[in-house]
Amino acid sequence: MKKADYIWMDGEMRRWEDCTVHVMSHALHYGSSVFEGIRVYETPDGPAIFRLEDHIKRLFRSARMYRLEIPYDAETLCEACCAAVRDNKLTAGYIRPLVFRGAGSVGVTARDMPIHTMIAAFPWGTYLGEDALTKGVDVAVSSWNRLAPNTIPPGMKAGGNYLSSILIGYEAKDRGVAEGIGLGTDGLLSEGSGENLFLIEDDVIRTPPGAASILKGITRDTVIKLLADMGHNVIEQTMPREALYTADEIFFTGTAVEVTPVKMVDGFDVGTGDYPLTRKVQDGFFGLFSGQTKDTHGWLRHVGS
Numbered sequence: 001m002k003k004a005d006y007i008w009m010d011g012e013m014r015r016w017e018d019c020t021v022h023v024m025s026h027a028l029h030y031g032s033s034v035f036e037g038i039r040v041y042e043t044p045d046g047p048a049i050f051r052l053e054d055h056i057k058r059l060f061r062s063a064r065m066y067r068l069e070i071p072y073d074a075e076t077l078c079e080a081c082c083a084a085v086r087d088n089k090l091t092a093g094y095i096r097p098l099v100f101r102g103a104g105s106v107g108v109t110a111r112d113m114p115i116h117t118m119i120a121a122f123p124w125g126t127y128l129g130e131d132a133l134t135k136g137v138d139v140a141v142s143s144w145n146r147l148a149p150n151t152i153p154p155g156m157k158a159g160g161n162y163l164s165s166i167l168i169g170y171e172a173k174d175r176g177v178a179e180g181i182g183l184g185t186d187g188l189l190s191e192g193s194g195e196n197l198f199l200i201e202d203d204v205i206r207t208p209p210g211a212a213s214i215l216k217g218i219t220r221d222t223v224i225k226l227l228a229d230m231g232h233n234v235i236e237q238t239m240p241r242e243a244l245y246t247a248d249e250i251f252f253t254g255t256a257v258e259v260t261p262v263k264m265v266d267g268f269d270v271g272t273g274d275y276p277l278t279r280k281v282q283d284g285f286f287g288l289f290s291g292q293t294k295d296t297h298g299w300l301r302h303v304g305s
């Protein structure tokens, strides 16, 4: 990660080095933070943040779950994201808003603690390696299941959830593949450690539903809508593990991975190695930033100068 010059923290822009936290912060001890990952893209009309309002809406939903009262309204945070991009003179990169419980008590459920809000913006390239978007990635089903329903809510983007992603991700790397796929505790397909999953078989496009222990990704929603615009229906449906080994095409979606083809699962080649529909989705998605796909949904927010 390349650092930037400034971070917006607790209402003001501060130097990156000055944004430190106390070791007794509740979030460090108990994982009580919520966050977002957002990309800013270079477009012909200058840098634009992708689906900013939707990410901030999800941040507020995650915060509500853990009784984290964000002391700003959504538009203030959206504007702070734009300012973080502008002040760091970014043309493209990644934005990380984070809300967390600070220091004040070691009580797990104590509520009288400061709530901190920070927004970092910094340069960032592809997530799963340089060739991932063009050549696809090898993946493996993890021995670790995703969070079970009614334990820690998988649909909220909270810091503590990512202990599961860390286990799935490290195991995948140890096995020499780029990413791991987590199954739900029912053995059905859920998602990757930090991305949603789409499978195509006989021209039918499926993705695990919200109840399959997934984080309902904003890129997932984008792809469903782009495919609808192109005349393709996506079925949100539970799927067994073996669907991975018979699919003609598989791809991941996420802010970090964008739209990444999967070329091998557990040693099985995916389809023939040709990804016509995945390529179509990639073209539609990346076209939003080159200008080739019309932004009919109003997903781009230009940061201005």
Ligand SMILES: Cc1ncc(COP(=O)(O)O)c(C=O)c1O
Residues within 6 Å of the ligand: 037, 165, 191, 192, 193, 194, 195, 196, 214, 215, 216, 217, 218, 219, 220, 253, 254, 255, 256
């Ligand atoms: C566990 C998990 N699933 C899915 C996603 C994809 O979500 P989005 O497309 O909103 O980035 C992410 C990334 O935020 C994630 O961490």
